Amino acid sequence: MGSHGAVAPVVLKIFILLLFSFPIFAQQRADINRIHYKQMVEYYETGQLDKALEILKTNMNLNRSDVSNDIMFLAAAIYHKSGNSGKALSTLNFLIKKKYLSEHKKTLSTYAKDSSATNLTDVSKGLILLYLQKGLIYVDILKTRYESLGERQRTNLTRMIRMAVEVALEVGYKEDFADALLATLVQIEQDYKDNLVKENWFIGFGYLTWRDEITLKNAAGTELQIRTTNSGLMVNGGKRWANAFHEWSLSGGYALADATVGNDDPNLYFQSGVSTSILTTSADWHWRPNSDSIAFGFEGMLAFRTGDYEAPPNSEIEGKSKITLGALLSAKWRIDPVEFQTKIGKLLGMPSSFVSLGLLYHF
Amino acid sequence: MLRILTFLLFISGISQNAFAYPQFIGHGYTSCLTCHYNPYGNGPLTDYGRALAATMATDRAFIPDSVTDEELGERSGFFFKKAESTWFRPNIDYRGLWYKRDIDSETSEAEIIHMDANITLVGKFLENDKLVTVFNFGYAPQPRGRTGLEDEPSYRTREHYIGYRFTPKLGVYVGLMDKVFGIRIPDHIAFSRSTNGLAMNDQSHGFLVHTGGEKWELGINGFMGNLAQDAQLRQVGASAKFEYDVASKVRVGASVLSSKSDFLETYLNAFHAKVGVGKGSALLIELGEATKTQVAGAQEIKSRYTLTQGYFQVRRGTYGIMNVEYFNQNIDNQSYVMRFGPGIQYFPVPRIELRADIYNTRIFSDSLVSEDTWDLTGQLHLWF
Numbered sequence: 001m002g003s004h005g006a007v008a009p010v011v012l013k014i015f016i017l018l019l020f021s022f023p024i025f026a027q028q029r030a031d032i033n034r035i036h037y038k039q040m041v042e043y044y045e046t047g048q049l050d051k052a053l054e055i056l057k058t059n060m061n062l063n064r065s066d067v068s069n070d071i072m073f074l075a076a077a078i079y080h081k082s083g084n085s086g087k088a089l090s091t092l093n094f095l096i097k098k099k100y101l102s103e104h105k106k107t108l109s110t111y112a113k114d115s116s117a118t119n120l121t122d123v124s125k126g127l128i129l130l131y132l133q134k135g136l137i138y139v140d141i142l143k144t145r146y147e148s149l150g151e152r153q154r155t156n157l158t159r160m161i162r163m164a165v166e167v168a169l170e171v172g173y174k175e176d177f178a179d180a181l182l183a184t185l186v187q188i189e190q191d192y193k194d195n196l197v198k199e200n201w202f203i204g205f206g207y208l209t210w211r212d213e214i215t216l217k218n219a220a221g222t223e224l225q226i227r228t229t230n231s232g233l234m235v236n237g238g239k240r241w242a243n244a245f246h247e248w249s250l251s252g253g254y255a256l257a258d259a260t261v262g263n264d265d266p267n268l269y270f271q272s273g274v275s276t277s278i279l280t281t282s283a284d285w286h287w288r289p290n291s292d293s294i295a296f297g298f299e300g301m302l303a304f305r306t307g308d309y310e311a312p313p314n315s316e317i318e319g320k321s322k323i324t325l326g327a328l329l330s331a332k333w334r335i336d337p338v339e340f341q342t343k344i345g346k347l348l349g350m351p352s353s354f355v356s357l358g359l360l361y362h363f
Numbered sequence: 364m365l366r367i368l369t370f371l372l373f374i375s376g377i378s379q380n381a382f383a384y385p386q387f388i389g390h391g392y393t394s395c396l397t398c399h400y401n402p403y404g405n406g407p408l409t410d411y412g413r414a415l416a417a418t419m420a421t422d423r424a425f426i427p428d429s430v431t432d433e434e435l436g437e438r439s440g441f442f443f444k445k446a447e448s449t450w451f452r453p454n455i456d457y458r459g460l461w462y463k464r465d466i467d468s469e470t471s472e473a474e475i476i477h478m479d480a481n482i483t484l485v486g487k488f489l490e491n492d493k494l495v496t497v498f499n500f501g502y503a504p505q506p507r508g509r510t511g512l513e514d515e516p517s518y519r520t521r522e523h524y525i526g527y528r529f530t531p532k533l534g535v536y537v538g539l540m541d542k543v544f545g546i547r548i549p550d551h552i553a554f555s556r557s558t559n560g561l562a563m564n565d566q567s568h569g570f571l572v573h574t575g576g577e578k579w580e581l582g583i584n585g586f587m588g589n590l591a592q593d594a595q596l597r598q599v600g601a602s603a604k605f606e607y608d609v610a611s612k613v614r615v616g617a618s619v620l621s622s623k624s625d626f627l628e629t630y631l632n633a634f635h636a637k638v639g640v641g642k643g644s645a646l647l648i649e650l651g652e653a654t655k656t657q658v659a660g661a662q663e664i665k666s667r668y669t670l671t672q673g674y675f676q677v678r679r680g681t682y683g684i685m686n687v688e689y690f691n692q693n694i695d696n697q698s699y700v701m702r703f704g705p706g707i708q709y710f711p712v713p714r715i716e717l718r719a720d721i722y723n724t725r726i727f728s729d730s731l732v733s734e735d736t737w738d739l740t741g742q743l744h745l746w747f
Contacts, residue, residue: 209725228732229725229732290643291644292641296683333675342671342687351734351735352734353703353723357671
C-alpha cells in the first residue's frame, strides 16, 4: 500500500510531544514509582521496547487501583508500539471506564445521534487524548490489515477514528494530531481504493491498416515477393482488469479489410479490392501515469489473416493465410464509459506497421 | 505521384514557427487568449503564458526543490528576469530541426534545419493591456521543395499587428497574422495545415474580429494576402471560426475560409473537437474539406483530410503523442495517404522544448502498391 508512511512519522512525533507535555494526569504522579516511570519513558523514546515491557511486567500491576493514569497511558503506548494492539486497546478502554465512563457514553450517543461532533464542544481533554490514542491504534490496524478486515470492521474503526478527530477539532484540542490522524486515514482509504482491482467487459470497433507480403510462384518455380496494403474495419471485445496505476486485458477481434496487391511493376501482378480478413487475440498491459483517464502500454498479439488473392494463369500464390505474432504500442484516452485507443506496432512477417484506432465501450 | 506529393508536403511543411499548444485544454485552458496576445494562439506569450510555460508545462527534475514554482514564474520574463517595464515585452525564439527522411532508403541522409530564429517586440498599453502591438522579425529559411523562391529573403517578418480590445469579450486586430481556421497546432507538417495554405509562411495581412462569451468564441478574419508577396499570388478572402464548450474541457468548433488569387480559388470548411482528458492529456480531432479551383480552366479539385492527435501527460513537462492523419488530395480518386506515428514532447527546464517524432506514411491506391516511408524528426525549441 502506498505512501501513508510519510504521514505516520508526523503522527508519531506529535504523539510523543503529546505524551510528555500534557499534564492532565499530573496530580496523581506522586503515587507512582518515578524511577520506573522515567526508565520506561526513556526506553520507549529510544525504541527499547523489550526493556520497557520488562519493567512493566515485573514492577507494575496495572490492575492495582493505585496505578496512576500516566502509567496506564504509557503502558498502552508501549503495548501499541510492541505490536500488541489488543492489550493497548484494553488498557485504554479500562482507563476510559475508570475515569470517564459516563462522559464516554454520552459522547458516543451524541455522536451517533448527530453523526457529527458539532454538539460535543465540552468533552474533557483527557478523554479526547484517550480517543486520539485509540485512533492511532485503529489507524495502524487499518494500515496493516485493511484488506483482511470485514467491511463492518473497517466501518467501525473508521467511525471511531473520525469521531476522535472531529471531537478534537470541535473542542480545539490537539488539532495538529487530529489532522495528521485524519490525513493518514484518508491516505489508507485512498491507497486501498487505488490498489483495488476492478474488472469489466468491453466491446469496440475501429479502423485498422497493415501491410502484408505474399509470394507469387510461377510454373518455372520463380518466386516473386508481392506487397499488399490493407485497410478495413474491426470489431473487438474483451475483459479488462485495472487499478489506479495499471490495467491489463485479454481481447479478441475480427476485421474485414480491402487490399491492394502488387509489386514495383504492376504489369507483373496487380490486384485491387481483394477481400482479406484478420482474426486477432491479444493480451495487453497499460500504465496509467497520472489518472485513470489515460493509459499507454504494450500489446502482444496473435493474428491469423487470410486473403482471397487470385493467382494469374500457371502461377500460384503462397502465403494466402498466415499466423503471426506481433507487438504494439498503445495509447488510450477515456471519458467513461467510452475510450479512444490508437495502436501502432509490428507483426512478424508483415512489412511496415500495423495500425489501428477505434472506440471502446466499457460495461 | 502520390509518393512525390507526400514528400513535398513533408519537406515544405516541416518547418514550424508556431508556439500554440491547443492540447493544453487538458489543463483546462480552452482559450488561447489566456496565454497569447493573439486570440488564436501562436506568436509571443503573455506574462501569464510565460509563467505557465515555466511551471505547469515544465518538468521539475532539474530544478532544485528550494526554487518554488512562484519563483520560476517570476523568472519567466525576458532573459530570466521579472519584467520591469509595464509596457514592453521582447522575446527571442529559436526552433531547430533534425530530420531523416525515408530511413529505409539507402540515400537517406540526416539534415539539420534552423527553422526559425526571430525576435518579437510586444508593446502593451492602456488599462488591462487593451492595446497591443506585436512586431516579429527574423530568420526563416526558404520553404523546401518549392521552386521560384530564390529571390525570397531569408530574413523577414512573419507577424506584425495592432490589437485593441474594446472589452474583454471583443477585440479587433489589424496587420500580418496567421489566418483563422481549424485547430492551430504547431505541426505545420500536418495535412490540416500544409495542404490548406495555413503553414509557416502563409500569414496574411488583414483584420481579425474576435469575440466570445463564457462558453463560446467567434473569430472573423478578412485578409488580402501577404503584401510582401507578388500581388497576383495573394489570396484575398475571409475566414471564420466558431467554437463552443459542450462540457468542461470539451470544445467543438467549425471553420470556413474562402479566398481567391488571380490563379486559384480556395474554399475550406472543417469541424474540430478539442477534448481535455484527465490531468493534462487531450485529444485533438479535425475533419475538413478543401476545394481548390484553377481560375484559368476552372478545374476544381476537392480534397479531404482528418487530423487525430492524442497527447498524454506522462508527468509534468512530458507528453506522449499519438498521431493519425488522413489525406485524400482528390476525392474523385480512390487514392489517399495516411500518416501515423508516436512522438514525445519534453520541457526539461523553462525555455527549452525537445520533441521527437516518428512518421510512418502509407499510400492507399487502386492503381499501385508502394512502400511505406518512415521519417524521424527531432526538434529543439528555445525561447528567451
